[in-house]
Amino acid sequence: MKTEVIGKGTWLDKVASALIERELSLGRPLDEIRVESGIGASGIPHIGSLGDAVRAYGVAMSLRNMGYKSKLIAYSDDMDGLRKVPTGLPEWLNKYLAKPVSTIPDPFGDCHDSYGSHMGGLLLDALSKLNVEYEFRSASQLYQTGMLADQIHKILSNNLLLGSKIAEMVGQEKYKDSLPFFPVCESCGRLYVAKAEEYFEEERKVVYFCSGTKLGNTEINGCGHRGEVSAIIGKGKLAWKVEFAARWSALDIRFEAYGKDIMDSVRVNDWVSNTILDYPHPFHAKYEMFLDKGGKKISKSAGNVFTPQKWLQYGTRESLLLLLFKRISGTRHISAEDIPNLVDEYDIYEDVFFGKRKLENDEKLVKVKGIYEYVNNLNPPISPQIHVPYRIIAQQASLFSGQDRVQKIYDRLVKYGLVSSQSPKIMEKIQLACNWADDYLISDEIFNIEITQGETVAIGELLKKLESLSGTTQTEESQNELQNTIYNLARKNNIQPRKFFKLMYRMLINSESGPKLGNYMFDLGIERTRSILIKYSKKFSDC
Numbered sequence: 001m002k003t004e005v006i007g008k009g010t011w012l013d014k015v016a017s018a019l020i021e022r023e024l025s026l027g028r029p030l031d032e033i034r035v036e037s038g039i040g041a042s043g044i045p046h047i048g049s050l051g052d053a054v055r056a057y058g059v060a061m062s063l064r065n066m067g068y069k070s071k072l073i074a075y076s077d078d079m080d081g082l083r084k085v086p087t088g089l090p091e092w093l094n095k096y097l098a099k100p101v102s103t104i105p106d107p108f109g110d111c112h113d114s115y116g117s118h119m120g121g122l123l124l125d126a127l128s129k130l131n132v133e134y135e136f137r138s139a140s141q142l143y144q145t146g147m148l149a150d151q152i153h154k155i156l157s158n159n160l161l162l163g164s165k166i167a168e169m170v171g172q173e174k175y176k177d178s179l180p181f182f183p184v185c186e187s188c189g190r191l192y193v194a195k196a197e198e199y200f201e202e203e204r205k206v207v208y209f210c211s212g213t214k215l216g217n218t219e220i221n222g223c224g225h226r227g228e229v230s231a232i233i234g235k236g237k238l239a240w241k242v243e244f245a246a247r248w249s250a251l252d253i254r255f256e257a258y259g260k261d262i263m264d265s266v267r268v269n270d271w272v273s274n275t276i277l278d279y280p281h282p283f284h285a286k287y288e289m290f291l292d293k294g295g296k297k298i299s300k301s302a303g304n305v306f307t308p309q310k311w312l313q314y315g316t317r318e319s320l321l322l323l324l325f326k327r328i329s330g331t332r333h334i335s336a337e338d339i340p341n342l343v344d345e346y347d348i349y350e351d352v353f354f355g356k357r358k359l360e361n362d363e364k365l366v367k368v369k370g371i372y373e374y375v376n377n378l379n380p381p382i383s384p385q386i387h388v389p390y391r392i393i394a395q396q397a398s399l400f401s402g403q404d405r406v407q408k409i410y411d412r413l414v415k416y417g418l419v420s421s422q423s424p425k426i427m428e429k430i431q432l433a434c435n436w437a438d439d440y441l442i443s444d445e446i447f448n449i450e451i452t453q454g455e456t457v458a459i460g461e462l463l464k465k466l467e468s469l470s471g472t473t474q475t476e477e478s479q480n481e482l483q484n485t486i487y488n489l490a491r492k493n494n495i496q497p498r499k500f501f502k503l504m505y506r507m508l509i510n511s512e513s514g515p516k517l518g519n520y521m522f523d524l525g526i527e528r529t530r531s532i533l534i535k536y537s538k539k540f541s542d543c
Contacts, residue, residue, distance in 0.1 A: 007062055008370030009363070011328055012055075016062035019255050019283040026280050028254075033070045035060050035255040036248070036282070041078040041101050041116035043086045045123040047323075047334055050308045052257060053123065054324045055287070057132045058374055059255055065378060072134040073251055074124065078102040078116035079139035079237040081182075081191035083215045098190040098213070098220050100237075102140045116140075126308035130317050131377055142250065144234035149204075151246035151277055152231050152238060156181060156199040156206070158276050165271065166241055170264040175241070183236035185210040187225035191237065194222070199231065206231045240265050245273035248282055257285040257328070287328045306334060314436040315339040316429065318346045321375040336440050340390035343429070344511070346375070347387040354384045385425050388418045389511035393430055395524060397437035406430045412523065416515030446535050447510045455503060458493040459537050462486060466521070466530045474522040483518030507536050 007013030023030055037053035039045070056072055063070035079100050085093045089107050093115075096104045101116030112118035120138070127134055142148050155162065156179055163176040179196035183206055192215065194208040205228045212222035229235035238246055244265065247253070258266045266284065273281040311320050319342040323334070351357035352365065353372040359365040373380050396409045409430050413419045419426055451459070465485050472478050490500035505514045508529070514520060521529045 005366055007065055008373055009366035010062075010325070010370040010374065012058040012062045012325070012374060013065075013370070015059050015255075015283075015285050016066060019059070019063070020066065020068070022283050023254060028280070030068055033060075033063050033068050033254050034073055034252055035063075035070065036073045036075055036251065036253040037256070039074050039076040039120050039123050040080075041076050041120040042080050042082055043119060044307060045119065045126070047306050047308060047311065047320075048259070049123055050126055050320075051287070051324045052259070053127055053134070054130065054132060054321065055257055055285075055328060056255065057127075057134070058325055059257075059285075061374060061378055072132070073253065074127065074134040074136050075247060075251075076116070076120040076136070076138040078114070078120060079143055079191075080116075081215075082115070084218070097218065098192050098215060100140070100184065100191055102138075103189065122307070122309065126312075129308070129312060130321060137251065139237065139247075140234065142247065143237060146232055147250050148238075148246050149232035151249050152181070153201070153204060154276055155238065155242050155246065155272065156231060157201055159199060162242065162272070162276070166268055169268055169271065170241075172241070175239070179206060180239040180242045181206055181231060181236055182239060183208040183227075183229045185223060185225055186227050186229065186235075188223040190220065193220055194225075194236075196236070200228075204230060204232050206236065241268045242272050242276075244269035245277055245279070245281070248273055249277045249279040253282045255284075256282045257287055259287055285328060306336070310336070311339065314432050314440070315343055316346065316432065318375050319343045322346050322349065322371070325371050325374050336436070339436060340394065340433075340510070343390045343432075344387075347385075349375070350384045351387070353380065356384065385423070386419050388413055388426065388429070389509050389514060390429070390433055390436075391509040391511065392416075392418070392514055393433035394437040394441050395509065397430075397434040398441055399523070399525075405434060409434070416519065418515060446532070447506065449503070449506050449536065451503070451536060454493045454495055455500065456537060458489045458495060458500060459533055461489050461493075463530055463533055463537065465489075466526050466533070469526050470530075472526070479516070479518040479522055481518070482521060483516060486517055508532060 006017045019033070020030070023033070035056045037056040039053065040049055053072070053074055060070040060072050079102060081098045082093065082096055082101055082104060083098070085091065085097070093104070093107060096115075101119070102114050104115035106112045106115055106118045108118055112121055124134075124136065159175070159179050162180060166175050166180075167173050179199055181196045182191045183194045183196055184191055185194040185208070188210060190210075192213045194210045196206045196208045198207040199205075200207070207228045208226070210222040210225040213220050237243065248256070248269075263286070270281040273279050308320065314336060319339060322345060323342055348357060349368055349372045352359055352368045359368065393409060393413070396412050397405070400408045406427060410419065410422065410427065462485070465482070469478070469482065486501065486504065487497050490497040501517060502512050504517055505511050508514070508520070508524070
């Protein structure tokens with residue numbers, strides 16, 4: 001029985017379809033469906049932060065494809081207080097701990113109005129580079145203009161019910177005797193240090209005492225000031241346990257994804273939205289976190305941030321979008337070493353889309369084509385690009401230098417018959433691979449390849465031939481001799497020549513095909529080629 005395809009057949013379409021079904025059951029108007037992504041403003045944004053916004057945009061694209069008007073709201077939490085100085089940033093920021101990041105000077109100079117606008121601006125810059133359309137909103141804007149006034153009033157008027165419910169749901173007791181609101185102390189200008197003790201509903205004011213707090217392992221002393229501030233015109237902010245709900249209601253948000261690290265906050269906010277604000281909470285999708293290669297959570301404060309800008313120094317925008325659109329479930333380990341694979345994987349998706357590569361599984365075929373279209377903002381090119389494996393270019397980059405390096409590499413690709421005419425895409429790819437090779441290429445890198453006993457024998461015999469060619473001048477004759485040797489060694493060891501050539505390409509460039517091997521091995525260098533093959537041979541013999 002054939003499975004019904006929803007939209008483009010991707011997880012984005014399943015989410016969008018479920019969202020519409022829920023909205024129809026709620027009976028809410030569907031004139032414009034707003035999806036949201038929070039943009040942290042307290043540290044340098046990383047791939048995980050970007051993923052939240054890009055995936056939300058993907059859902060918005062799917063909704064549009066289904067015939068609905070949709071918009072991504074990029075919401076910057078620039079009223080958040082600085083809890084810790086991220087690794088690598090200047091120590092003078094310590095004197096601004098607990099102050100709203102929108103009031104802290106830009107640590108990178110005067111290119112932005114504040115610390116918060118600089119950090120948020122980095123993510124917005126990445127979204128623009130990826131052609132992601134969004135409407136920007138900030139916490140400081142919403143608080144200062146009174147857009148959250150009604151939501152704040154309803155939340156603080158129900159503080160006793162809220163306090164007991166939060167304790168019941170997540171075991172957090174502190175809101176039983178304090179309001180879920182952080183005033184900015186009028187004396188010291190800090191958040192979190194001032195405990196909100198009472199709310200006067202008619203005046204809409206909060207009475208507070210600046211008693212101090214603990215942020216992580218750091219004690220922040222209060223200044224002892226007692227005062228009262230307006231709760232509705234930017235003199236403080238709601239606690240996270242209730243703030244999501246307030247902005248969902250104020251901005252009419254219908255979808256927001258979340259990471260498992262804030263599951264408790266989302267559960268409480270859902271209840272607040274439904275019960276206190278009488279606004280059905282947004283439809284959600286839960287995603288796993290991005291981890292570094294060591295298995296640690298990518299964290300702004302820990303200093304293991306891999307930024308979108310860094311990715312785009314080495315990889316195409318399509319490769320980054322593919323990483324984020326491929327799937328939403330499952331923990332992902334990510335680093336710059338993954339970029340060549342993602343760039344090449346996008347080429348595979350393109351070949352599938354244009355019918356140059358076949359897939360037996362119809363469901364997977366639909367999904368791959370759908371992801372390809374979303375990566376291209378539902379406006380795919382009319383024809384495929386010429387594809388050259390990333391690691392061929394990176395290896396060539398290690399052989400050349402100088403101002404004409406890119407041109408030399410291009411000329412070498414022409415020689416191999418891999419390209420026939422210059423295009424902006426191929427020249428961009430060469431430059432990106434040069435950047436990557438300079439910073440990350442590991443000499444004689446080996447890939448996870450299974451090698452049979454017969455193949456190991458053939459590789460050993462090839463190594464002897466290469467040793468005999470050491471110092472041999474590269475000519476058409478010597479290249480053809482090496483090419484024929486590889487072919488004959490395969491036949492001698494009962495290996496299909498095509499399979500053995502494919503094995504050589506996998507070992508040298510992690511691709512199933514490439515330039516003529518006799519030619520390429522000489523260009524790469526006989527000794528370097530031997531060094532790579534010896535590592536594979538040794539790896540098998542050690543097993």
